[in-house]
Amino acid sequence: MTVEAFFLARPNGQRLGVFHPTVGIVPRGAVLHLAAFAEELNKSRRMVALQAAALAQAGYATLLLDLDGCGDASGDLDGASWQGWVDDALAGARWLAERVPAPLWLWGHRAGALVASAAAARLDSPPNLLLWHPALSGQLVLQQFLRLRAAARLLDGQAKGVLDMLKEALGRGETVEVAGYPLPPALADGLAKATLSPPTSPERVARLAWLELSSRPDAELSPAAGQALARWRAAGWQAEARVVNGPAFWQTSEIEHAPALLLATLDAMARLEATQHAAPSVPAHTP
């Protein structure tokens, strides 16, 4: 297996890219990974690397890109912004388009799914999406992240005061520190406004593979995820959703492995590619 590490030049520094090319086969797809945020990213590195290798072997050339201030990108998180992240994702997509003549998939995990849907809206032609346990609302991601700092005060009912203090500091334009991460207002503001929504009026209807993990073998998609998925289908996206048995490896205290997810991901993508798109049965947009 060949893996190519390089730095992608950006106006305000450089981002580490790790490229898993296909070997000896014509690529059937080009995949750009957009990672989960903060600790969730660190916990997920192993599963992401395993999936990238499996994707390359199956014919999907895959680029893992560290967004500004994350992972091994140059620069600190306190210089990052939401807009900068979306621009980084678009730069990664351009890099892939020059290298790999195959349909683009944006592969977002958790908060990375919000970056993927924001980037998808800015591409001329909507890409296919592969979402791993997507965050549905950036506001919730932000609230849950800030809550880490208030954990010790939650049970005596004092957490609200800590959260209000953090939000007021962000509102004054100050960077706040949470769990060792400096969170700047330019990132917090954009994240808070992000939602997992289908891009409006796609020229070409695209494919969406949605995978979640549950430790129960017979689990269904959560009610909130089911409603979100219905909105994508109503907008004309051809979707394949799976709940796979395995641990929520991005939040477990140990580094966990979810082998069923690796296979289910490839299977969902292949199944979407094999089926002809059927016209949506409901109008994509109601006034």
Place this chain on the structure above:
Amino acid sequence: MTVMQQVLEMLDEVLSLGGRAAAFNRDTPLLGALPELDSMAVVALIGAMEERFGFAVDDDDIDGQTFATVGALVDFCAARMAG
């Protein structure tokens, strides 16, 4: 699936109870009785509730009572789903 079943499934997943939650009833004590339920696990549980049920928790509404028993937690979730 009832709210009670959803809450038990969530407790089992987030706290890695390995199926023990299936034997819980409304009166089963949580906070102080389950060693897995520390302050970071409470943060994870609130996050899981928000994502599963699609409501946002106001942190002002949370205190030790919310996690005292299974019944208290189920009522907390049911109230927010109704609102």
